[in-house]
Amino acid sequence: MSIAKVIVDVQAKTINQTFDYLVPERFQDIIKEGMRVIVPFGPRKITGFVVAIKEESEFIKLKPILDVLDIQPVLTNELLELGKWVAEDTLTLYITAYQAMLPQVLKAQYKKELIRNTGERLIPVMEDLFAGRDVIDFEEFEHSSIPYSKLQRALHDTTISINYVVKSKVTKKQVTYIEPNKEAYLLEEAFMELSHNAKKQKQVLSYFIEFPEPIEQSKLFKLTNANRTVIRALLEKQLLKEYKKEVYRNPYEEASFQKTYPLTLTEQQEKALEPIKRKIQQKEHDVFLVHGVTGSGKTEIYLQAIQEVLEQGKEAIVLVPEISLTPQMVSRFKGRFGEKVAVMHSALSNGEKYDEWRKIQSREVKVVVGARSAIFAPFENLGIIIIDEEHETTYKQEDQPRYHARDVAIKRGQYHHCPVVLGSATPTLESYARAKRGVYQLATLNERTNKQEMPDIEIVDMREELHNGNRSMFSTRLKESMESAINRGEQVVLLLNRRGYSTFVMCRDCGHVKQCPHCDIALTYHKRSNQLKCHYCSYEEPMPNQCPECTSDAIRYFGTGTQRVEESLHELMPHARVIRMDVDTTRKKGAHERLLKSFANKEADILLGTQMIAKGLDFANVTLVGVLTADSMLHLPDFRSSEKTFQLLTQVSGRAGRHELPGQVIVQSYTPDHYSIQLASEYDFNQFFLREMQIRKTFRYPPYVYLALVTVSHPNHVKVVKITQRIVQLLLKVVNEDTVVLGPTASPITRIKDRYRYQCMIKYRNEPNLRKYLKKIIDQFADEARKEDLLITIDMQPYHLM
Ligand SMILES: Nc1ncnc2c1ncn2[C@@H]1O[C@H](COP(=O)(O)OP(=O)(O)OP(=O)(O)O)[C@@H](O)[C@H]1O
Ligand SMILES: [Zn+2]
Numbered sequence: 144m145s146i147a148k149v150i151v152d153v154q155a156k157t158i159n160q161t162f163d164y165l166v167p168e169r170f171q172d173i174i175k176e177g178m179r180v181i182v183p184f185g186p187r188k189i190t191g192f193v194v195a196i197k198e199e200s201e202f203i204k205l206k207p208i209l210d211v212l213d214i215q216p217v218l219t220n221e222l223l224e225l226g227k228w229v230a231e232d233t234l235t236l237y238i239t240a241y242q243a244m245l246p247q248v249l250k251a252q253y254k255k256e257l258i259r260n261t262g263e264r265l266i267p268v269m270e271d272l273f274a275g276r277d278v279i280d281f282e283e284f285e286h287s288s289i290p291y292s293k294l295q296r297a298l299h300d301t302t303i304s305i306n307y308v309v310k311s312k313v314t315k316k317q318v319t320y321i322e323p324n325k326e327a328y329l330l331e332e333a334f335m336e337l338s339h340n341a342k343k344q345k346q347v348l349s350y351f352i353e354f355p356e357p358i359e360q361s362k363l364f365k366l367t368n369a370n371r372t373v374i375r376a377l378l379e380k381q382l383l384k385e386y387k388k389e390v391y392r393n394p395y396e397e398a399s400f401q402k403t404y405p406l407t408l409t410e411q412q413e414k415a416l417e418p419i420k421r422k423i424q425q426k427e428h429d430v431f432l433v434h435g436v437t438g439s440g441k442t443e444i445y446l447q448a449i450q451e452v453l454e455q456g457k458e459a460i461v462l463v464p465e466i467s468l469t470p471q472m473v474s475r476f477k478g479r480f481g482e483k484v485a486v487m488h489s490a491l492s493n494g495e496k497y498d499e500w501r502k503i504q505s506r507e508v509k510v511v512v513g514a515r516s517a518i519f520a521p522f523e524n525l526g527i528i529i530i531d532e533e534h535e536t537t538y539k540q541e542d543q544p545r546y547h548a549r550d551v552a553i554k555r556g557q558y559h560h561c562p563v564v565l566g567s568a569t570p571t572l573e574s575y576a577r578a579k580r581g582v583y584q585l586a587t588l589n590e591r592t593n594k595q596e597m598p599d600i601e602i603v604d605m606r607e608e609l610h611n612g613n614r615s616m617f618s619t620r621l622k623e624s625m626e627s628a629i630n631r632g633e634q635v636v637l638l639l640n641r642r643g644y645s646t647f648v649m650c651r652d653c654g655h656v657k658q659c660p661h662c663d664i665a666l667t668y669h670k671r672s673n674q675l676k677c678h679y680c681s682y683e684e685p686m687p688n689q690c691p692e693c694t695s696d697a698i699r700y701f702g703t704g705t706q707r708v709e710e711s712l713h714e715l716m717p718h719a720r721v722i723r724m725d726v727d728t729t730r731k732k733g734a735h736e737r738l739l740k741s742f743a744n745k746e747a748d749i750l751l752g753t754q755m756i757a758k759g760l761d762f763a764n765v766t767l768v769g770v771l772t773a774d775s776m777l778h779l780p781d782f783r784s785s786e787k788t789f790q791l792l793t794q795v796s797g798r799a800g801r802h803e804l805p806g807q808v809i810v811q812s813y814t815p816d817h818y819s820i821q822l823a824s825e826y827d828f829n830q831f832f833l834r835e836m837q838i839r840k841t842f843r844y845p846p847y848v849y850l851a852l853v854t855v856s857h858p859n860h861v862k863v864v865k866i867t868q869r870i871v872q873l874l875l876k877v878v879n880e881d882t883v884v885l886g887p888t889a890s891p892i893t894r895i896k897d898r899y900r901y902q903c904m905i906k907y908r909n910e911p912n913l914r915k916y917l918k919k920i921i922d923q924f925a926d927e928a929r930k931e932d933l934l935i936t937i938d939m940q941p942y943h944l945m
């Protein structure tokens with residue numbers, strides 16, 4: 144008899160371990176590590192992952208596995224180990240880590256039902272809820288106003304019980320094929336025997352007499368005017384037969400990719416690629432940081448490194464940030480490696496994502512290009528992992544498991560003995576510092592492949608503009624430059640930096656700002672619906688006509704949305720054709736692609752957009768880049784705000800003058816003397832690095848220290864402060880002398896959805912047991928968390944400090 148060790152899908156700290164189950168005879172030969180199974184757990188049936196198979200168990204009286212969900216393992220042995228590490232490193236549950244590694248559709252869902260166990264009368268509210276039925280969906284209870292305590296009591300005295308129904312949502316797309324079931328002469332006989340009225344059946348038969356090959360049912364319908372009733376009749380007479388065939392949804396089916404070939408590398412590219420290739424050939428792990436200015440040909444280096452990997456019969460993962468996973472980026476990889484490439488990003492439907500994943504699992508593809516979670520691609524023979532724009536914060540997942548793709552990449556690179564390549568024009572201070580210390584291998588490319596100079600960056604002081612009576616959002620300089628570029632038949636990219644900057648509503652008389660009643664944050668104005676919305680809890684209210692504080696009617700929205708910029712642009716330059724790209728205009732599938740294509744076809748003069756246009760775009764005709772508000776995120780409560788500003792300005796400047804035409808960049812700012820704006824305009828990464836490192840050292844921030852952030856939330860303000868205080872005290876007792884424990888401090892957003900939020904920040908250099916201490920704290924509060932709706936979250940190396 145064999146025993147399976149299973150990680151079960153129960154979201155509780157106390158359940159974070161394996162459980163032993165008996166493998167019944169009928170599953171003996173099929174069950175393998177890394178498969179999903181259904182097991183009994185208390186009174187319910189739940190899914191779980193088999194992590195090991197053993198001969199015996201120290202427990203007697205084991206329950207058997209009820210069902211096996213997979214035909215082949217969904218997690219390789221490497222991924223099982225990796226998931227364990229991710230869970231431990233980010234202080235989360237094993238089950239959470241495993242689920243994060245799989246496409247959404249493989250996360251089996253449960254339907255909960257409430258079952259009435261008694262013929263006696265229930266309490267009145269429950270009697271009303273069941274309304275004469277014996278079983279109801281749990282959702283019905285959730286949508287009712289019956290308090291949980293009432294249900295708990297009913298569950299306790301067993302008049303009602305909960306049942307879990309597992310429903311697996313795996314949806315493979317199937318296509319029906321039809322083919323003849325008899326030889327042609329028999330079909331002909333049948334044809335003669337059919338009555339005169341069966342015209343359509345006759346048509347189908349005559350089609351198959353002529354073309355006996357299988358055909359997709361839908362195509363047959365088109366060719367013969369038949370419908371399903373007609374086919375069914377012929378199936379019943381056993382003249383035809385049908386079968387289903389699984390097909391992949393191919394999101395890039397329509398697009399054709401022009402085949403590209405390796406370019407002759409520049410000297411700098413050659414120098415960067417050489418050591419990477421050597422590591423691939425020697426099957427050795429190492430981490431490379433390719434620091435190359437925009438347009439220096441980093442992507443070509445990636446492509447040629449991958450080619451080497453493919454020649455060795457191995458596989459490659461390329462991570463790119465979600466927002467730069469543009470059609471342009473995709474076509475560069477598809478153009479070089481064609482069918483061997485799978486693409487994974489969030490714009491795909493769940494079914495499409497699952498199909499791409501299966502192509503990886505079945506080794507039909509050798510390269511995956513994708514956003515963060517593609518790091519878990521189930522390849523077994525990796526030859527390289529590439530992380531483009533390694534400075535992007537989207538590589539850190541913001542909910543559990545809170546992993547950083549870079550750390551996972553290095554872990555996998557060590558396992559597979561293969562190089563990891565990080566690329567950026569503006570590396571993070573963390574990575575650059577490591578490269579300078581020799582922990583990573585640094586390659587620098589300071590020239591564009593076309594030997595063009597980097598475009599000139601000019602800073603315009605917007606305070607002076609205001610002084611001179613220009614109240615519009617466009618400086619005179621920017622306006623004139625846009626006009627002359629358009630007159631020359633060239634194109635303009637305009638960036639509205641909206642991060643940390645939204646359209647809030649303020650009274651001009653008394654300064655009152657409309658806040659969300661549940662969250663500690665200003666409401667955002669939405670023009671289309673004339674509503675105020677909260678981005679944290681979806682609260683909504685109509686835009687008021689009067690100030691609720693002083694009844695003045697001078698209540699207006701402030702801040703600049705892309706829509707408003709577009710309107711002023713129209714007033715300022717009525718003849719200019721503008722394409723606006725933001726979350727609103729790119730929501731529909733394919734919209735992103737269409738807008739860029741139309742810009743590439745010169746159907747517009749100006750491309751106006753948010754952060755999403757700052758990266759990866761490569762248009763030959765763009766000669767002017769304008770940045771409307773360079774400093775809007777400098778004032779966020781985030782120690783990385785200068786770094787992020789520097790990165791964004793450098794990236795967007797890189798969009799100009801990438802080909803023959805020289806480029807020009809105009810940056811508007813209210814704090815033009817800020818070092819991140821000044822140094823970005825001089826392309827002085829090294830100076831910026833030194834300057835920023837000095838500040839990080841003084842204020843003890845990464846990369847000089849590591850951070851851990853503990854956030855406590857609860858509806859009661861006093862309680863939150865008290866518990867955070869206790870956590871701080873507990874930590875102070877155990878940490879090293881030079882570790883700093885800060886708090887309790889109110890989080891920058893102190894209230895979300897009526898819950899108060901306080902935090903404790905730990906800054907440390909060497910604290911090998913910190914995870915253990917933190918885990919102990921979570922365990923200590925586990926009871927309170929369950930009973931009293933207390934939430935404690937821990938983020939190791941946080942990027943999001945709000
Ligand atoms: N060796 C080469 N010879 C000629 N052209 C090249 C070479 N390498 C790259 N290019 C071209 O130079 C342009 C810029 O290259 P690429 O986009 O790879 O740079 P990048 O460093 O990835 O830029 P960014 O960081 O801005 O995305 C592209 O049009 C590319 O086709
Ligand atoms: Zn007012």
Ligand SMILES: [Zn+2]
Nearest residue numbers: 659662677680
């Ligand atoms: Zn809210």
